[in-house]
Amino acid sequence: MSDPQFYSLNVNGTERQVADAWLGESLLYVLRERLGLLAAKGACEQGECGSCSVTVDGELVCSCLVMAATAVGQPIVTVEGLAEPGVPTDIQQAYVDAGAVQCGFCTPGLIMASHALLESNPDPSELEIREQLSGNICRCTGYGRILDAVQRVAVQRRQAGAL
Amino acid sequence: MTQVTATDSTATTSGRVADRLGDSALRPDGIAKVQGTFAFSGDLSADGVLWGATLRSPHPYARIRSIDITGAWKIDGVTTVITAADVPGKATYGLINSDQPVFASSYVRYVGEAVAAVAADHPETCRRALAAIVVDYEVLDPLTDAEEAIVATAKIHPDGNVFRHQRIIRGDQQLVGEVVVEGTYEMGMQDQAFLGLEAALAMPDPGGAGVELYVATQWLHEDQTQIAACLDLPIDKVRLTLGGVGGAFGAREDISLQVHTCLLALHAGRPVKMAYSRAESFLGHVHRHPAKIWMRHHADRDGTLRRVEARFVLDGGAYASTSPAVLINAITHAQGPYKCENATVEGYAVRTNNLPCGAMRGFGVVQACFAHEGQMDRLAEACGLDPVEIRLKNAMETGDRLITGQPILNVAPVAECITRTAALPLPDEPVGGHDGDPLRLPGGSGLTADRGHIRRGIGWGVSIKNLMYSEGFDDYSTARCRLADGTVALKFATAEVGQGFTTLAPQIARSVLGVAAVVCEPIDTTVGSAGSTSASRQTWMSGGAVLGACNAVGDQLRAHQAEVWGVDVDQVVLEHGWLSATVRGEVRSVSVPDVSQGQMFEATFEHHHAPTEDLDENGQGNCHTAFAFVAHRAVVDVDVELGLVKVVQIATAQDVGRALNPLSVLGQIEGGVAQGVGLAVMEEIIQIDGIVRNASFTDYLLPTMLDMPEVVADLVEIPDPMSPLGAKGVGEPPCISSTPAVLAAIRDATGLDLRRVPVRPGDICL
Numbered sequence: 001m002s003d004p005q006f007y008s009l010n011v012n013g014t015e016r017q018v019a020d021a022w023l024g025e026s027l028l029y030v031l032r033e034r035l036g037l038l039a040a041k042g043a044c045e046q047g048e049c050g051s052c053s054v055t056v057d058g059e060l061v062c063s064c065l066v067m068a069a070t071a072v073g074q075p076i077v078t079v080e081g082l083a084e085p086g087v088p089t090d091i092q093q094a095y096v097d098a099g100a101v102q103c104g105f106c107t108p109g110l111i112m113a114s115h116a117l118l119e120s121n122p123d124p125s126e127l128e129i130r131e132q133l134s135g136n137i138c139r140c141t142g143y144g145r146i147l148d149a150v151q152r153v154a155v156q157r158r159q160a161g162a163l
Numbered sequence: 164m165t166q167v168t169a170t171d172s173t174a175t176t177s178g179r180v181a182d183r184l185g186d187s188a189l190r191p192d193g194i195a196k197v198q199g200t201f202a203f204s205g206d207l208s209a210d211g212v213l214w215g216a217t218l219r220s221p222h223p224y225a226r227i228r229s230i231d232i233t234g235a236w237k238i239d240g241v242t243t244v245i246t247a248a249d250v251p252g253k254a255t256y257g258l259i260n261s262d263q264p265v266f267a268s269s270y271v272r273y274v275g276e277a278v279a280a281v282a283a284d285h286p287e288t289c290r291r292a293l294a295a296i297v298v299d300y301e302v303l304d305p306l307t308d309a310e311e312a313i314v315a316t317a318k319i320h321p322d323g324n325v326f327r328h329q330r331i332i333r334g335d336q337q338l339v340g341e342v343v344v345e346g347t348y349e350m351g352m353q354d355q356a357f358l359g360l361e362a363a364l365a366m367p368d369p370g371g372a373g374v375e376l377y378v379a380t381q382w383l384h385e386d387q388t389q390i391a392a393c394l395d396l397p398i399d400k401v402r403l404t405l406g407g408v409g410g411a412f413g414a415r416e417d418i419s420l421q422v423h424t425c426l427l428a429l430h431a432g433r434p435v436k437m438a439y440s441r442a443e444s445f446l447g448h449v450h451r452h453p454a455k456i457w458m459r460h461h462a463d464r465d466g467t468l469r470r471v472e473a474r475f476v477l478d479g480g481a482y483a484s485t486s487p488a489v490l491i492n493a494i495t496h497a498q499g500p501y502k503c504e505n506a507t508v509e510g511y512a513v514r515t516n517n518l519p520c521g522a523m524r525g526f527g528v529v530q531a532c533f534a535h536e537g538q539m540d541r542l543a544e545a546c547g548l549d550p551v552e553i554r555l556k557n558a559m560e561t562g563d564r565l566i567t568g569q570p571i572l573n574v575a576p577v578a579e580c581i582t583r584t585a586a587l588p589l590p591d592e593p594v595g596g597h598d599g600d601p602l603r604l605p606g607g608s609g610l611t612a613d614r615g616h617i618r619r620g621i622g623w624g625v626s627i628k629n630l631m632y633s634e635g636f637d638d639y640s641t642a643r644c645r646l647a648d649g650t651v652a653l654k655f656a657t658a659e660v661g662q663g664f665t666t667l668a669p670q671i672a673r674s675v676l677g678v679a680a681v682v683c684e685p686i687d688t689t690v691g692s693a694g695s696t697s698a699s700r701q702t703w704m705s706g707g708a709v710l711g712a713c714n715a716v717g718d719q720l721r722a723h724q725a726e727v728w729g730v731d732v733d734q735v736v737l738e739h740g741w742l743s744a745t746v747r748g749e750v751r752s753v754s755v756p757d758v759s760q761g762q763m764f765e766a767t768f769e770h771h772h773a774p775t776e777d778l779d780e781n782g783q784g785n786c787h788t789a790f791a792f793v794a795h796r797a798v799v800d801v802d803v804e805l806g807l808v809k810v811v812q813i814a815t816a817q818d819v820g821r822a823l824n825p826l827s828v829l830g831q832i833e834g835g836v837a838q839g840v841g842l843a844v845m846e847e848i849i850q851i852d853g854i855v856r857n858a859s860f861t862d863y864l865l866p867t868m869l870d871m872p873e874v875v876a877d878l879v880e881i882p883d884p885m886s887p888l889g890a891k892g893v894g895e896p897p898c899i900s901s902t903p904a905v906l907a908a909i910r911d912a913t914g915l916d917l918r919r920v921p922v923r924p925g926d927i928c929l
Contacts, residue, residue: 039199103661
């Protein structure tokens, strides 16, 4: 590629050097292929399915639609940055417990979207959950157990907060 | 009665290591999947890996005059460029007819047919290399009409334009019913649209003596056989390991990138990974057959079904894939789950210059059910019955025969599925919901619907689905159980595609051997075939294999302990993880983990189902293995002015035999219903003159969480004596009769005589 570039991205709290990269590469490509962070998945590369969801400066985005070089200087969080391996977040655990995971390909994106949802709205209605997660396509589950997982966490968090 | 609803919260938290059959065991790969550490095939890489990419035909039908690859070779970073001339072995592949070229060399027969492939250092280099390959095409008029394919004198392939023609003739061919209804039904082409795109990593052996392939597939051993033939390598030199599979639904049963990836790696002498884009995926795998089905039903005045006449035309696209088998599934299920003694059925699966079609969840029965359920509603109307009455009156029972003459030997609770579905509560929400949020109206976030134009409708669909493979095919499955030091290791080649076999297999081992510690070894070709993860067959077949292997290990344990205790083996009982016997008047017990300390017990078991037969020229014969049944009731709201549909609720009672993992069963039901709803109101690959117009998730619409209705599910649990575990496969039925139920509900709401899915707004409002 012409004009190889060097820049750094703040990913999951760590400055990561992106070396020798073509500037046109998407954040999804750079995360996966240059930084080895494989949790974000590519399934449509058009921002339709949400499988590549990450947060950039706190905002939930489809990383396939963001040019990596435009995210310089902004904190990026991927699923790898939510919790240590083997120590899942409450939402991650609820997805497993509720049966919200089948093939699991859409799951990292949905986990990111669910965290964003419950952080902005701790007590969402069913309709609000459906609306907020409608940018994430799941082909296996029919969404019923995903809805259940998110509702469980909302209840758990409220109960924990009330104690 | 087990009732599980969409708001069920009965599953408890994780950490349960002792889940047995009947428990809602949690997925062993669940934590890895939610934390993003589970390796899907597209996540795999290797030192020195190259990217591979495929050049595809832009034309539905053209003769290739020449292919000039010199331009691709001139691009820096390109290491390999291959065409048909570089295929060392068999030039074609295919599950049944082997008619699809690895690379087209003389003709291209559909948009997207592979012509060449490249390997390079970066996906962008690959893209530029593909653009630099010059193919000189003589563009020909495509054959895109399935009916025309039957009669056309010009053949678009040397094997002809008809993949298979079969008729079914049974009983009185002259019978005319007191009531006769007929109709023609059409179904568009549905895509499986799994989320995890096709991806594979091939690692060549030194000197090109063999290759190792990591791939997301449904059937490792079938891939292995087809790949080895094309590569001209001995079978054992092509070793496959299952890469993490991001859904399948039939689309991974055929070869897509397997041969190409291996060829590139062998030519490059380096690891190669291929990963399709979404647009390429739409072209690169087979789809659900578009169908045109005419049916005429004859009945007595009271609604008793007497004779079915039908004609099926399935568009198989350019290459055969599984079209011959899909056709047989379709026509042999023409009567639906209803008693019928007389039939006259004809079916064609034909070749056109459209996208190739093959397996998708439901496999021909989706098409048949859509038509017969439309007919049952017509019949009900003509006889003055309601949709439930007509179905109950004709409901099939154990011992009844298919129109092929095959008796149904399985548990057949058709009436129970219907009555229990009917007993499920209708939605309590009025149009638009209690809160009046316009998001709940048809059209959702478009906010265009007018509450005053909305009509609610209710519709029914009931289906029968064959399980396992048919027509004499012995789709056996193999599993190995090894017990050592208190841990059971299970080995099988059963593709885990998300359905949950790696959850179920340990449940079987725990139930038989009573050992909490059970692991599943890597899924690869170092053990015998498991057959395909399709046809709702793995719980029955691979479940049967794991059961057989575990039982054999149990027998070894009993024999071992009998010798230790000096008693007859028949006196040793294995129960709940304990071996016990009365030894010289004293009851002795020892746990399985204790017995297996420092010892290894191992058994491999092949499960075969009862043999099946070919159909004769009149379509008679016991061609299928087993059957499952389900009923669906749909509730929809329709804005009749705008043609917008909102599916409000799907209620279903499904014949599952025995729910070995109720949470997994519910997941299959809800997921299958989603695909059935998608087919009813949104999903269709649009081809115009053979050109695909919507190969993206922007234009091919899939149900989102907002589109998906509440699912109220009831499991009809009557263990089937024919099934090794009493369980029936549950994957396909949910998406079979949910589609006609939704269409019937739309007909009910609108009064329109709709006979095609997916229903488009214009079908309703124009």
